[in-house]
Amino acid sequence: KKKKKKKKKKTPQLLGRKPLRTLKQRTRVMAVEVCDGLVLAAGGSDGEIGINDPNKGLLEVIKGHQGAVLSLLIHSGYLWSGGDDKVINVRGLTYPFPLLGSTDGLPGAVGNMCPGSGVVYYTCDSSKIHCLSA
Numbered sequence: 001k002k003k004k005k006k007k008k009k010k011t012p013q014l015l016g017r018k019p020l021r022t023l024k025q026r027t028r029v030m031a032v033e034v035c036d037g038l039v040l041a042a043g044g045s046d047g048e049i050g051i052n053d054p055n056k057g058l059l060e061v062i063k064g065h066q067g068a069v070l071s072l073l074i075h076s077g078y079l080w081s082g083g084d085d086k087v088i089n090v091r092g093l094t095y096p097f098p099l100l101g102s103t104d105g106l107p108g109a110v111g112n113m114c115p116g117s118g119v120v121y122y123t124c125d126s127s128k129i130h131c132l133s134a
Helices: none
Strands: 031-035 038-042 048-053 057-063 069-075 078-083 088-092 099-103 112-115 119-123 129-133
Touching (some): 078 112
Antiparallel strands (some): 048 057, 069 078, 088 099
């Protein structure tokens, strides 16, 4: 009998290229959002958001939160980020990605955000879905 050759498993790669450098070498990526060719990756405990272009690499690193950045969303022309610090930040989508607004004092860490019609839904505790106007 002939031995069957084992197929090598391919490592998934972003857009068929080598993985992008996102943040500091040992920073754990917690959330990713893609829009119009920009790849946005949130770091772990440092609270930074790395903004990447697939063709040019890392464009900018901005301070996102006091704790980990747990969620990202591009919606209604803005970059929304939610963090371990119980804050949702809203930024412009062009350099220098200015902070336009912030919602703080939420009941818990912002774990997930998703778009709705003119609103952003988010979770920040285990039993409720909350809503903000977009």
